[in-house]
Amino acid sequence: MNREPARIRAYRPGDLDDLYRICLQTADSGQDATALFRDPKLPGHVYAAPYGLFEPSLAFVAEDAAGVGGYIVGALDSGTFGQRLEQDWWPALRARHPAPPPDLAGPISPQELRALQNIHDPFAAPSEVAEPFPSHLHINLLPRMQGRGTGQQLIATLLSGLRDRGSPGVHLLVRADNQRAVGFYRHTGFTEVPDTAYIFTMDLRAPAG
Numbered sequence: 322m323n324r325e326p327a328r329i330r331a332y333r334p335g336d337l338d339d340l341y342r343i344c345l346q347t348a349d350s351g352q353d354a355t356a357l358f359r360d361p362k363l364p365g366h367v368y369a370a371p372y373g374l375f376e377p378s379l380a381f382v383a384e385d386a387a388g389v390g391g392y393i394v395g396a397l398d399s400g401t402f403g404q405r406l407e408q409d410w411w412p413a414l415r416a417r418h419p420a421p422p423p424d425l426a427g428p429i430s431p432q433e434l435r436a437l438q439n440i441h442d443p444f445a446a447p448s449e450v451a452e453p454f455p456s457h458l459h460i461n462l463l464p465r466m467q468g469r470g471t472g473q474q475l476i477a478t479l480l481s482g483l484r485d486r487g488s489p490g491v492h493l494l495v496r497a498d499n500q501r502a503v504g505f506y507r508h509t510g511f512t513e514v515p516d517t518a519y520i521f522t523m524d525l526r527a528p529a530g
Contacts, residue, residue: 325385326385326469327383327384327385327391327466327469327471327474328383328385329381329382329383329384329471329474329478330382330384331380331382332373332380332382332392332394334373334377336380336389336392337370337373339382339388339389339392340365340369340372340373340394341361341362341365342365343369343389343391343392343461343462343463344365344368344369344370344461345358345361345362345364345365346463347461347462347463348364348368348436349432350498350499350502351461351499351501351502354430354432357430357432357433358432358436359429359433360418363418363433363436363437364432366414366436367436367439367440368439368459369392369394369459369461371406372394372395372396372459373394374410375402375405375406375409375410376394376395376396376397376402378482379395379396379397379479379486380392380393380394380395381393381394381479381482383462383466383471383474383475385465385466390462390463390465391461391462391463391471391472391475392460392461392475393458393460393475394458394459394460395458395459395482395483395491396457396458397455397456397483397486397488398455399445399446399451399455399456399457399492400451400455403445406443411440411441414440415440415441418437418440420437420440420441421437421438446492446494446520447517450492450517450520451492453490453524454489454490454491454522454523454524455488455490456483456488456490456492457491457492457494458476458479458491458493459493460472460475460476460479472505472509473509476509480523480525483525484525488525489524489525489526490522490524490526491522491525492514492520492522492523493506493511493520494519494520494521495519495521496519497518497519506521507521511523
């Protein structure tokens with residue numbers, strides 16, 4: 322197995338297909354979700370691509386000899402970013418992917434259902450979280466990149482970028498059944514917000530480290 326240290330670099334437009342690929346291959350609580358989506362680009366449409374397209378200065382990838390195997394993407398101001406997506410991203414996707422009916426029954430996975438719901442009703446952190454911690458992020462690593470410190474390097478790189486742009490704080494959402502991710506965020510210095518179904522925050526006004 323290749324154990325060459327990953328190189329963290331800024332996102333480039335040519336990395337967009339890698340964002341889609343990695344997002345799909347980690348969309349089942351970090352596991353490969355290729356078999357769970359009828360449209361393989363659907364998870365990337367929701368959780369990865371719009372960041373590379375609309376806020377590329379806060380997108381970074383991890384690359385080794387085998388290619389890009391991880392990424393982190395973020396938004397400086399979640400409210401402003403959400404407005405941009407309402408104008409320039411979600412309308413076309415909503416037309417292409419109708420909202421699932423309430424009595425849905427059929428061959429659709431819970432992962433696909435959540436992605437469709439996010440297209441039609443995007444997640445937004447409650448105001449008591451979003452006001453003091455307006456930035457947010459998504460990070461995904463393929464298995465070969467895990468356990469090598471790459472995730473911590475990506476987090477540190479993005480947090481540095483957010484601090485440089487004056488962000489007072491960042492939040493993220495993780496599913497409760499993804500306990501490996503929960504442990505990672507705790508280890509990296511994020512704090513769980515009580516009674517919010519695993520929303521984590523970090524105050525960026527304190528000195529790094």
